[in-house]
Amino acid sequence: MIQKILDVKNPKLRIKSKTISVIDKRIREIAKDLTDTISVQKDPEGVGLAAPQIGKNIRMFAMVYGKGIKIVINPKIVSAENTEILKKNNEPIMEGCLSILNYYGPLKRPQKVVLEYQNLDSEIKKTTFKGLSAQIVQHEVDHLNGILFTDILFKQKASLYKQKGEEWEEVELI
Template identity: 50%
Template sequence: MIRKIVLSNDPILRKKAKPVSKIDKKVKDLIKDLKDTLSVQKNPEGVGLAAPQIGKNLSIFLAKDRDFERVIINPEILKIQKNTTKEKVDKRKKEILEGCLSIPFYYGPLKRAPKVTVKYLDESEKTITETFEGFRAQIILHEIDHLEGVLFIDHIISEGKTLYKVEGDEWEEVELL
């Protein structure tokens, strides 16, 4: 079922998600809802969706990009690669404009870790340990933030970055207080 995506002012987005204790029919239905809801997001288009974004405070998210799709339940970050000195020299290559379906049409440059190893359960309750790199690492870290009650704008504000609002082809800088 396609669900309504909750917006940034909804308190559920600021709560730490509860771990999933059992993958039962309710959880499988929720996973289907995440897939259905993400698949219809076209303006803006999304590459990930966490259960809190559709009003369910559970530690589940879907990450999807072209030939990549993962359902991730109860993720635990095992290892996170920080940027090396060489990578710090060329900051522009590592910053990606990040947005969020719960804050539609707002984007900001974020530099997340280029590589992350995560242990999680998949839909069949199999424990998986997987390393994600580049854009996929960015998606995974963004969605894990949702499970921790953190939004990408929190990083934009704490790092003193610029937030942009997009209307059609126009990009407008947003003043953050």
């Protein structure tokens, strides 16, 4: 079922999520909710959605991967390398968040990560993600730890931008 995405003011986004011990019917329903919700998100289009963003503080997220949506449970980043700002056509790719609509920033993140996680069949998987997929994984794992992309942006002393139509306006967060 499509769920409402919590916005930045909701304190649930700042809670460290709990490990999932059993993948049961309830967990499968939340996975379906994540999939349904990310699938209809079009303006802006979403590429990842963590369970806390729909009010569930458990360690699970959905991400666009290949031609489908991957469900990731109890993720653990086991290695990360090549920290830089992701670029396309020599321009930085601006990272944003469905919980902080229309705000973006150029984050330095490792461009290759190895992630250990469980799938919905309780199988333990280890996958290497590169480029945009690596950035999505890190963004969603941050959500599971109560961290927002703006927290990292400010630590890196990078600029925050608000999108107004086709233009970017640099803004300060108060």
